[in-house]
Amino acid sequence: MIYNIAVIPGDGIGPEIVREAMKILDKIGEVYGHQFNYTEVLMGGISIDKTGVPLTDEALEQAKNSDSVLLGAVGGDVGNSNWYQLPPNLRPEAGLLALRKGLELFANLRPAVLYPELKGACPLKDEIVGEGFDFVVVRELTGGLYFGPRKTESQNGLRIATDTLIYDENEIRRIAKWAFEIAMKRSKKVCSVDKANVLDSSRLWRQVTKEVSKDYPEVELTDMLVDNCAMQIVKDPRQFDVILTENMFGDILSDEASMITGSIGMLPSASLGNTKLGLYEPSHGSAPDIAGQNKANPIATILSAAMMLRYSFDLEEEANQVEAAVQTVLNKGYRTIDIMSHQGRLVGTDEMGDLIAAEIRRR
Numbered sequence: 001m002i003y004n005i006a007v008i009p010g011d012g013i014g015p016e017i018v019r020e021a022m023k024i025l026d027k028i029g030e031v032y033g034h035q036f037n038y039t040e041v042l043m044g045g046i047s048i049d050k051t052g053v054p055l056t057d058e059a060l061e062q063a064k065n066s067d068s069v070l071l072g073a074v075g076g077d078v079g080n081s082n083w084y085q086l087p088p089n090l091r092p093e094a095g096l097l098a099l100r101k102g103l104e105l106f107a108n109l110r111p112a113v114l115y116p117e118l119k120g121a122c123p124l125k126d127e128i129v130g131e132g133f134d135f136v137v138v139r140e141l142t143g144g145l146y147f148g149p150r151k152t153e154s155q156n157g158l159r160i161a162t163d164t165l166i167y168d169e170n171e172i173r174r175i176a177k178w179a180f181e182i183a184m185k186r187s188k189k190v191c192s193v194d195k196a197n198v199l200d201s202s203r204l205w206r207q208v209t210k211e212v213s214k215d216y217p218e219v220e221l222t223d224m225l226v227d228n229c230a231m232q233i234v235k236d237p238r239q240f241d242v243i244l245t246e247n248m249f250g251d252i253l254s255d256e257a258s259m260i261t262g263s264i265g266m267l268p269s270a271s272l273g274n275t276k277l278g279l280y281e282p283s284h285g286s287a288p289d290i291a292g293q294n295k296a297n298p299i300a301t302i303l304s305a306a307m308m309l310r311y312s313f314d315l316e317e318e319a320n321q322v323e324a325a326v327q328t329v330l331n332k333g334y335r336t337i338d339i340m341s342h343q344g345r346l347v348g349t350d351e352m353g354d355l356i357a358a359e360i361r362r363r
């Protein structure tokens with residue numbers, strides 16, 4: 001089969017980590033007889049530099065016309081980069097939000113798995129981690145505070161900024177269904193996270209989630225307040241299977257979840273909608289401080305490419321193969337700097353990619 005992939009290297013470490021993910025896809029293609037064609041698409045700061053805007057209409061069209069999109073990272077150093085002197089709707093991150101919205105990718109899956117090999121890099125105590133944890137954050141991605149009307153104004157010399165958190169029941173229902181469908185293939189537990197003791201949008205979230213749960217009698221639904229959830233993730237992460245939550249809470253909780261897996265450099269993500277076209281990107285940012293130094297961990301991007309194989313192309317065996325290769329390389333002790341502990345063997349970004357590619361073979 002031929003698969004056409006729009007590749008968005010983006011900014012900072014983006015180009016380096018995307019290169020390694022393409023290396024892995026090419027190896028999968030070689031071993032399994034698939035062809036991956038890549039079209040490079042501009043987005044983020046690099047797009048601002050070249051076109052004046054973070055995502056052009058042509059770039060969005062290119063992404064829409066592909067079978068799937070692989071993304072590195074966008075954005076720069078907020079304190080120093082000129083990109084952040086621009087109005088908010090012209091900054092790098094606005095390109096990413098426009099892409100998610102333009103492709104109608106409302107479901108963001110962020111799996112948090114502790115590899116036994118990385119226990120040493122996990123900041124939690126042994127008795128909390130036990131045999132490890134395996135949960136997935138299902139984050140709503142095209143609604144809530146990120147997309148509600150916003151403004152900054154001045155009234156009688158007083159500066160006032162407003163952001164709006166809006167959800168309609170259809171937006172909640174479709175993401176809740178995703179969470180229940182995923183739970184059916186896992187341990188059949190959904191924990192829906194909200195702030196229903198304060199927010200109307202959360203109270204609606206709770207009601208609609210409960211309604212959706214009636215169609216999934218086998219799945220156990222619990223509700224949890226977001227502040228408690230932030231605490232429970234570090235107190236007892238093994239209690240979770242699927243965490244379902246709105247956009248902003250999911251952004252925050254998924255960073256926390258990634259940290260307890262040993263490093264934010266390990267956490268992949270898939271953003272999906274109602275078609276097979278998905279956007280696959282690491283959950284971490286562009287790390288401008290280490291860009292171009294061959295230090296970045298490419299594993300989150302490589303695991304995102306595995307999710308692409310699984311969710312967009314239905315290549316389950318190939319996806320498993322990539323994940324197994326990552327595990328083997330970790331098992332052999334190879335580490336990028338972010339997951340390095342005393343016994344590891346330090347490698348750079350490109351060497352990590354080479355090592356993982358070398359482990360991919362038909363079994």
Ligand code: IPM
Nearest residue numbers: 074075093096097251283285
């Ligand atoms: C993420 C990122 C983005 C988000 C930023 C870059 C806009 O933090 O994917 O988690 O908040 O969604």
Ligand code: MG
Nearest residue numbers: 251252255283
């Ligand atoms: Mg984030």
